[in-house]
Amino acid sequence: MDILVFLKQVPDLVEELEIDAGGTTLDSTWLRYIPSEYDEHALEQALLLKERHGGTVHVVTIDIGEADDMLYSALAKGADSAGKITADFSDGASSTRLATALQDTVCTHPYDVILTGVQSIDDVEGPTGAFLARGLGIPYVGSVNGVSVNGDAGRALVRKEYPGGAFSEIEVHLPALIGIQAAEQPPRYVPISRIRQTKAQAHISEYAAPETAHPTWGRVLSMRKVESTGSAVMLDGDPGAVAQQLVDILQEHNVLR
Amino acid sequence: MNTNILVYAERLRSGIPGIVYELLGKARALAEAHGSDISVLLPGPATEEEVASFGAAHRVLIVEHDAATSPTPEGMLQSVHDAAALTQPGLLLMPATTLASDVAALFAADTGARLVTNCIDFDITHDGITACSRQYGGKILVDVLVDSTPAVLCVLAGAFQEQEGCVTGTPSPVKLPSPVLPDQRMRATRFIPPAPGDVDLAQMPVLLSVGRGIQNKENIGIVEELASKLNGAVCASRPVIDQGWLPLTRQIGRSGLMVKPRVYMAFGISGAPEHVEGMKDAGLIIAINTDRTAPIFNVAHYGVAADALDVVPALLEALENVVQHT
Ligand SMILES: Cc1cc2nc3c(=O)[nH]c(=O)nc-3n(C[C@H](O)[C@H](O)[C@H](O)COP(=O)(O)OP(=O)(O)OC[C@H]3O[C@@H](n4cnc5c(N)ncnc54)[C@H](O)[C@@H]3O)c2cc1C
Numbered sequence: 001m002d003i004l005v006f007l008k009q010v011p012d013l014v015e016e017l018e019i020d021a022g023g024t025t026l027d028s029t030w031l032r033y034i035p036s037e038y039d040e041h042a043l044e045q046a047l048l049l050k051e052r053h054g055g056t057v058h059v060v061t062i063d064i065g066e067a068d069d070m071l072y073s074a075l076a077k078g079a080d081s082a083g084k085i086t087a088d089f090s091d092g093a094s095s096t097r098l099a100t101a102l103q104d105t106v107c108t109h110p111y112d113v114i115l116t117g118v119q120s121i122d123d124v125e126g127p128t129g130a131f132l133a134r135g136l137g138i139p140y141v142g143s144v145n146g147v148s149v150n151g152d153a154g155r156a157l158v159r160k161e162y163p164g165g166a167f168s169e170i171e172v173h174l175p176a177l178i179g180i181q182a183a184e185q186p187p188r189y190v191p192i193s194r195i196r197q198t199k200a201q202a203h204i205s206e207y208a209a210p211e212t213a214h215p216t217w218g219r220v221l222s223m224r225k226v227e228s229t230g231s232a233v234m235l236d237g238d239p240g241a242v243a244q245q246l247v248d249i250l251q252e253h254n255v256l257r
Numbered sequence: 258m259n260t261n262i263l264v265y266a267e268r269l270r271s272g273i274p275g276i277v278y279e280l281l282g283k284a285r286a287l288a289e290a291h292g293s294d295i296s297v298l299l300p301g302p303a304t305e306e307e308v309a310s311f312g313a314a315h316r317v318l319i320v321e322h323d324a325a326t327s328p329t330p331e332g333m334l335q336s337v338h339d340a341a342a343l344t345q346p347g348l349l350l351m352p353a354t355t356l357a358s359d360v361a362a363l364f365a366a367d368t369g370a371r372l373v374t375n376c377i378d379f380d381i382t383h384d385g386i387t388a389c390s391r392q393y394g395g396k397i398l399v400d401v402l403v404d405s406t407p408a409v410l411c412v413l414a415g416a417f418q419e420q421e422g423c424v425t426g427t428p429s430p431v432k433l434p435s436p437v438l439p440d441q442r443m444r445a446t447r448f449i450p451p452a453p454g455d456v457d458l459a460q461m462p463v464l465l466s467v468g469r470g471i472q473n474k475e476n477i478g479i480v481e482e483l484a485s486k487l488n489g490a491v492c493a494s495r496p497v498i499d500q501g502w503l504p505l506t507r508q509i510g511r512s513g514l515m516v517k518p519r520v521y522m523a524f525g526i527s528g529a530p531e532h533v534e535g536m537k538d539a540g541l542i543i544a545i546n547t548d549r550t551a552p553i554f555n556v557a558h559y560g561v562a563a564d565a566l567d568v569v570p571a572l573l574e575a576l577e578n579v580v581q582h583t
Contacts, residue, residue, distance in 0.1 A: 130362030143355035161512040165451035221400040232560035243571035
């Protein structure tokens with residue numbers, strides 16, 4: 001079974017995010033990129049499927065931030081091949097733009113199933129996976145936390161999350177695109193030494209996305225940091241002093257009897 | 258500009274979630290200002306009371322999906338296409354749930370409509386539709402202009418007042434055909450209701466919730482100890498569950514449980530919109546987070562910018578003294 005996995009990098013939220021002077025994008029000089037959490041789950045799910053059914057895992061990303069490092073790490077974890085899309089993404093990598101670039105390049109690669117994270121922390125216009133699936137004419141199910149494949153029947157059974165802790169099992173014809181919310185196990189860890197080893201031997205393919213006009217989706221008028229609404233009364237002091245204030249508050253609310 | 262509004266009233270089993278009335282309340286305000294026509298798409302079967310509760314709308318389009326299982330993204334998409342063909346919306350309002358998010362994106366891809374996710378506000382102006390989207394884990398607001406219709410907006414629960422949309426009336430019911438997917442590319446085979454919890458979190462007056470900031474499974478032990486002192490239970494944000502540190506029955510948020518305890522204490526939780534959706538209605542919210550700018554402090558009543566691993570033991574000790582003195 002051939003599996004394609006799309007990985008994307010997103011700004012690390014641990015760092016302070018700054019808005020650039022134009023007010024409509026993040027200031028990239030201060031951005032530190034990390035792999036999108038749900039994409040890492042998509043990779044893990046792909047590796048689990050490969051372990052169960054055999055086949056290949058091909059990982060792809062766009063050439064921004066630390067693309068190569070992310071791909072080497074995926075290869076070290078067990079992916080068979082990796083590639084990156086080279087195009088000018090300086091004016092943003094919106095979901096429809098990404099979907100077009102992926103469709104134009106990577107999807108010429110053989111696949112039975114495509115996995116990607118269900119959403120990323122900067123998906124203003126929705127999940128890339130859904131747009132790509134539509135472009136390829138294959139089914140899409142997002143928010144999935146379990147996939148099993150019946151290759152002979154050409155079907156996958158996915159477990160989709162619904163609100164309130166409910167699930168639905170959905171049978172999907174292959175090839176299909178699946179948006180992963182959580183893999184069946186936490187993403188595996190790979191030691192730096194193995195990534196270094198991989199780096200020395202691995203090859204990363206490059207796909208040049210054609211300069212087609214990409215869909216414009218709307219216009220960002222402004223970006224703002226969420227101002228603290230001031231609703232939280234901040235309690236200061238050393239842990240002991242804070243704890244005493246918390247006890248008083250809990251007492252006021254009749255939690256302690 | 259076309260100001261017709263179509264509201265997708267998602268429900269998976271019985272009852273109509275509050276977010277649907279939130280959307281209707283906002284739709285009603287827009288209709289007053291712009292003379293919009295409002296339709297609701299409701300997965301049936303629907304009772305008369307349910308239809309009447311959509312008094313803010315002009316009509317309710319009822320579509321019956323296979324009651325034995327549950328709607329699939331493509332099945333629901335078909336119904337949204339049918340409803341849109343009938344009502345020609347300029348604005349399609351959907352709750353930001355895990356099902357509606359799939360449907361919204363597929364609809365946008367099919368029709369070229371513009372989609373904005375995680376909306377917390379929107380408006381109709383003469384330039385088009387403006388929407389405010391909460392991004393980057395709740396840290397950044399992005400204001401967007403969509404200058405063509407229809408615009409599809411996925412809206413976060415809690416953005417608007419539910420009571421504004423709770424208006425009884427006599428919208429006309431219209432039956433839509435059940436979706437038939439010609440090639441059966443996708444079929445729901447089983448609906449799995451929420452697993453019965455080991456503790457019924459919805460009944461607990463005090464919840465102590467741990468997030469990724471708790472760092473490892475072992476550290477949850479002292480929070481458990483604190484919970485037993487406060488007659489509460491421990492619950493968590495998604496990463497803690499995904500790591501397998503606590504069972505799925507303890508997850509709070511969009512794909513977990515919605516809770517309304519008297520007290521909710523959040524330890525090392527950033528306050529991403531998907532988590533906040535599940536706990537924002539707690540009577541008293543206390544957040545402990547090392548990052549003073551964490552979005553959780555925007556919904557908390559009291560905040561402590563400190564290491565949870567220092568605060569929890571101190572709180573246990575302070576409670577010891579209370580117990581000894583009473
Ligand atoms: C479709 C979908 C559905 C989702 N459903 C849910 C859901 O139901 N529930 C849910 O919770 N999430 C859900 N999420 C995930 C959500 O987007 C966030 O990723 C998640 O809520 C973040 O969890 P967190 O706050 O524990 O972790 P993080 O965002 O990583 O935050 C950790 C916080 O801990 C703080 N911290 C670190 N160390 C300490 C310390 N020692 N003491 C105190 N504070 C510390 C940090 O400052 C940070 O703010 C969903 C996402 C998607 C895409």
